[in-house]
Amino acid sequence: MSRANVFRFKLYTAAGTDNSAVAFANLLAICKTHLQNRHSIEVIDVMRHPQRALADGIRMTPTLIKLSPMPARTIVGTLTQTDRVLLALGIEAVPV
Amino acid sequence: MTAKRKKPAKSLGKAPTGVLGFDTITGGGVPAGRATLLVGGPGSGKTIFALQFLVQGARGKEPGIFVAFEEAPSRLVANFDRSGWGLADLIPKKLCFMDAQPAPDLMRSGDFDLSGMLAALEAQASQMGARRIVFDALDMVLSMLPDPATQRREVYRLHEWLLKRELTALITSKAGHDETGSPGPRPIGFMEFMVDCAVVLNHRVSQGVSQRNLRVQKYRGSSFDESEAPFVIGSAGFDVAITRSISRSDLKISHERVTTGVKRLDTMLGGGYYRAASVLITGFPGTAKTTLSGAFAEGACRRGERTMFVSFDSDGSELMRNLTSVGIHLARYVQSGVLQMISARTITGSAETLLVRIKSLAKAHSARCVVIDPVSTLSSVGNEMTAHAVAERLIDWCKADGITLVCTSLLDETGSQQASGTPLQVSTLADTWIHLNYLVQAGERNRGLSIIKSRGTPHSNQVRELILSDSGVTLADTYTAGGEVLMGTLRWEKESAIRAASEVAEVETRLKRLVLDAEEAELRVRLKSLQTELVAKQVEKALLARTRASDKGESSKVRLRLRELRGADAIVSSRRK
Numbered sequence: 030m031s032r033a034n035v036f037r038f039k040l041y042t043a044a045g046t047d048n049s050a051v052a053f054a055n056l057l058a059i060c061k062t063h064l065q066n067r068h069s070i071e072v073i074d075v076m077r078h079p080q081r082a083l084a085d086g087i088r089m090t091p092t093l094i095k096l097s098p099m100p101a102r103t104i105v106g107t108l109t110q111t112d113r114v115l116l117a118l119g120i121e122a123v124p125v
Numbered sequence: 126m127t128a129k130r131k132k133p134a135k136s137l138g139k140a141p142t143g144v145l146g147f148d149t150i151t152g153g154g155v156p157a158g159r160a161t162l163l164v165g166g167p168g169s170g171k172t173i174f175a176l177q178f179l180v181q182g183a184r185g186k187e188p189g190i191f192v193a194f195e196e197a198p199s200r201l202v203a204n205f206d207r208s209g210w211g212l213a214d215l216i217p218k219k220l221c222f223m224d225a226q227p228a229p230d231l232m233r234s235g236d237f238d239l240s241g242m243l244a245a246l247e248a249q250a251s252q253m254g255a256r257r258i259v260f261d262a263l264d265m266v267l268s269m270l271p272d273p274a275t276q277r278r279e280v281y282r283l284h285e286w287l288l289k290r291e292l293t294a295l296i297t298s299k300a301g302h303d304e305t306g307s308p309g310p311r312p313i314g315f316m317e318f319m320v321d322c323a324v325v326l327n328h329r330v331s332q333g334v335s336q337r338n339l340r341v342q343k344y345r346g347s348s349f350d351e352s353e354a355p356f357v358i359g360s361a362g363f364d365v366a367i368t369r370s371i372s373r374s375d376l377k378i379s380h381e382r383v384t385t386g387v388k389r390l391d392t393m394l395g396g397g398y399y400r401a402a403s404v405l406i407t408g409f410p411g412t413a414k415t416t417l418s419g420a421f422a423e424g425a426c427r428r429g430e431r432t433m434f435v436s437f438d439s440d441g442s443e444l445m446r447n448l449t450s451v452g453i454h455l456a457r458y459v460q461s462g463v464l465q466m467i468s469a470r471t472i473t474g475s476a477e478t479l480l481v482r483i484k485s486l487a488k489a490h491s492a493r494c495v496v497i498d499p500v501s502t503l504s505s506v507g508n509e510m511t512a513h514a515v516a517e518r519l520i521d522w523c524k525a526d527g528i529t530l531v532c533t534s535l536l537d538e539t540g541s542q543q544a545s546g547t548p549l550q551v552s553t554l555a556d557t558w559i560h561l562n563y564l565v566q567a568g569e570r571n572r573g574l575s576i577i578k579s580r581g582t583p584h585s586n587q588v589r590e591l592i593l594s595d596s597g598v599t600l601a602d603t604y605t606a607g608g609e610v611l612m613g614t615l616r617w618e619k620e621s622a623i624r625a626a627s628e629v630a631e632v633e634t635r636l637k638r639l640v641l642d643a644e645e646a647e648l649r650v651r652l653k654s655l656q657t658e659l660v661a662k663q664v665e666k667a668l669l670a671r672t673r674a675s676d677k678g679e680s681s682k683v684r685l686r687l688r689e690l691r692g693a694d695a696i697v698s699s700r701r702k
Contacts (some may be wrong), residue, residue, distance in 0.1 A: 041241055042339075043238065043241060048235075049240075051236070058659070075245070076244055077241060082242075082245040082248065083249055086245075087241040087244075087245060088225045088242040088266075089239060090238055090239075090241035091237060092237075092549045096364065103234070104234050105234070105237045106235035107234065107235030107236045107237070108235060109234060111237075113232070114234050117232045
């Protein structure tokens with residue numbers, strides 16, 4: 030397993046909203062199924078850290094940013110359509 | 126209890142937008158601490174309005190945030206850094222732009238909300254102490270949301286946040302093709318019900334001429350002007366046209382008279398036009414409307430008053446050359462800067478645009494007298510609808526600023542032969558209305574001048590003949606003979622005939638006097654001779670009487686003597702007694 034294959038995510042959420050909770054759950058599920066231990070997730074609550082939302086240009090929550098491997102990718106939403114999310118993130122689906 | 130009582134008082138606060146006219150329409154501006162929706166089609170001026178609102182606040186004590194959903198902030202600043210706005214000085218302390226454009230490669234998957242943006246705004250707002258906020262093209266982000274229910278939820282979220290922060294917000298949104306401005310099937314539709322104030326911007330093209338207008342659709346807790354108000358986007362931003370009918374009473378009226386430039390016309394008007402009066406000169410082409418207004422301009426310049434001459438017909442220098450031929454010399458005043466000649470032949474656009482241009486030019490020149498020749502240009506093709514209102518506002522503005530306005534109006538020779546009205550219906554608004562017309566008589570065309578009305582001044586009701594010569598403009602009496610007004614050669618003929626007749630009459634009188642003198646002398650002589658004759662007669666009579674008396678005495682003596690001689694008894698007896 031090469032280092033390049035490690036997926037680094039940043040997930041901006043807004044505490045107290047359903048969307049954010051769903052997105053976090055979906056992300057965890059995707060990682061668990063398709064990226065066993067090949068990932069790191071940083072969750073930023075914009076309610077608690079508004080300055081970070083401002084600095085990072087976050088306008089909509091939840092926003093998922095894939096920092097590596099390149100290219101970086103941004104997905105907005107609850108990440109419900111798993112197939113599309115996987116395709117966008119460049120993750121090879123593991124047959125269930 | 127006290128808290129409850131305080132709340133409504135607070136809700137009455139208004140935030141001035143800095144948009145000329147809009148603050149008047151709404152009685153102070155948009156509701157402070159509330160949300161206002163600004164709806165309009167493409168190019169209707171939403172963004173300029175919103176930005177002007179922020180600049181106004183930023184110049185005062187209300188910093189603001191501009192959330193740009195559609196355009197990059199750098200481009201916005203470049204586009205809108207108009208002269209006098211000084212955007213560069215306000216950024217970033219007083220005015221800040223937030224780029225909220227969705228990235229082009231942004232992928233959506235499932236539901237999302239605007240909490241992130243609100244959190245970021247929260248940070249920004251508390252950092253700079255923002256009091257105002259603009260969401261430009263909110264519909265852009267709303268249209269990304271999957272269904273109307275979600276859209277509504279996010280708008281409520283936004284609204285809630287605004288109310289909590291007590292920010293004065295302006296939300297702009299595109300309008301559909303619904304001309305009535307009623308909420309249609311567009312994402313923003315229900316917002317119109319939610320916000321406290323909604324403003325609709327319209328941009329129509331009527332017969333090739335652009336017409337913009339603005340309408341306040343609703344304003345909770347405040348009265349407002351409900352009609353569509355035309356506006357123009359000028360160099361200084363928005364300029365909404367308003368009629369100041371309510372505040373009319375504050376006008377400073379003047380009893381001062383200003384000369385018309387024609388001495389006898391001053392006399393006819395009892396001293397001239399009133400200062401700040403609006404004067405209308407109507408007439409067919411070539412009836413010397415321009416000349417008469419030129420005379421007024423010259424009169425004003427001679428007093429040293431700054432004057433502006435707007436000509437829609439001809440070029441400034443051309444006009445001055447033409448006026449020189451009738452003894453009106455304007456060139457020296459143009460050189461000294463007192464007079465400004467504006468050739469507006471090339472200015473195209475709506476009547477509204479023309480008015481704004483004229484207004485700003487007059488303001489820049491600080492003109493006290495303005496001539497517009499002819500004002501009927503305002504009602505050219507495509508402007509029929511608005512021209513009257515524009516003329517009304519033109520007069521209103523001049524009155525408010527104490528400017529004496531002289532405008533000429535062309536009468537359509539075929540259309541309105543009767544001098545009952547002008548296409549603009551300025552005639553009802555004007556204080557003084559002078560009508561010029563032709564009188565074709567005996568193979569001549571002569572100019573006649575009459576004062577149709579002049580408010581507040583006594584004026585002659587006679588038609589005068591207007592004579593243009595190289596020494597100037599003069600008025601001459603006309604003659605009425607057999608129910609016909611005589612002018613030109615006929616008048617001259619009549620005048621010389623009368624002169625000859627009076628000479629004859631004079632000679633005749635002299636002759637008569639001589640004859641009478643002679644007769645008188647003769648009578649005197651006769652009187653004298655008669656008197657002498659009378660005296661002679663009297664003497665003769667006296668002589669006669671005396672002779673008679675002596676004759677009588679003589680005869681009685683003679684008779685007595687005779688009796689005595691005859692020894693008459695009667696005498697004897699009487700002697701005895």
